[in-house]
Amino acid sequence: MAGRRDDLVRFYGILATLETRIGGARSLSACAGRTDWPQRGVYFFRETGESRSDTGSGPRIVRVGTHALKAGSGTRLWTRLAQHKGQGTGGGNHRGSIFRLIVGAALARRHGYDFPTWGRGNTASSDIRKTELALEKEVSTVIGNMPFLWVAIDDDAGPDSLRGYVERNAIALLSNFERPALDPPSKGWLGHQSDRGRVRASGLWNQNHVDETCASDFLERFEALVAAAGSKT
Numbered sequence: 001m002a003g004r005r006d007d008l009v010r011f012y013g014i015l016a017t018l019e020t021r022i023g024g025a026r027s028l029s030a031c032a033g034r035t036d037w038p039q040r041g042v043y044f045f046r047e048t049g050e051s052r053s054d055t056g057s058g059p060r061i062v063r064v065g066t067h068a069l070k071a072g073s074g075t076r077l078w079t080r081l082a083q084h085k086g087q088g089t090g091g092g093n094h095r096g097s098i099f100r101l102i103v104g105a106a107l108a109r110r111h112g113y114d115f116p117t118w119g120r121g122n123t124a125s126s127d128i129r130k131t132e133l134a135l136e137k138e139v140s141t142v143i144g145n146m147p148f149l150w151v152a153i154d155d156d157a158g159p160d161s162l163r164g165y166v167e168r169n170a171i172a173l174l175s176n177f178e179r180p181a182l183d184p185p186s187k188g189w190l191g192h193q194s195d196r197g198r199v200r201a202s203g204l205w206n207q208n209h210v211d212e213t214c215a216s217d218f219l220e221r222f223e224a225l226v227a228a229a230g231s232k233t
Contacts, residue, residue: 045062086144094118
């Protein structure tokens, strides 16, 4: 446990450097596609009320993500972030964002909402989408208020990309799944109401990679990536 704690302290130190180099964290609600985002990268979300308790002070990371992990994918960083953010009207499409899907399901469980079509199918009719709009708007508010950092990694699309490596190992390091908890979520964390056991157990809005082990060279490689990051988006 001491080894993982030390690694997390170092990880958050690297993130502090990243935050300085990119000019600070941003919230999705204040972001737009006209910003000069890097073509590809990895993002790290924080959440109001979620703080570190074992590895220092400051906010803890609650979700790590990337994009274009299928060969030939042309998805850009902003395209993926925009899917999580939702639409300008406040709505969104949880069928195109697993992040929105699991946050919405947790909100429904917390408040006793009845949205029987939530998460059903890869597509939905306009009539069904209208019945889900209220929850989509609430999801947009929750995710839109989450500050996030990002590191540019403009490599080729595919499952063996460096972006996938960073995402996978950052999640593995942060996850409390089936191990002594470090920087556990607050008692009021929305994720406690998730219908996904891996979300509740890991303390992250992630399911994949929460049961994996962080690679021994991850922090060295991540630190080098951050050192090479520019000071602009």
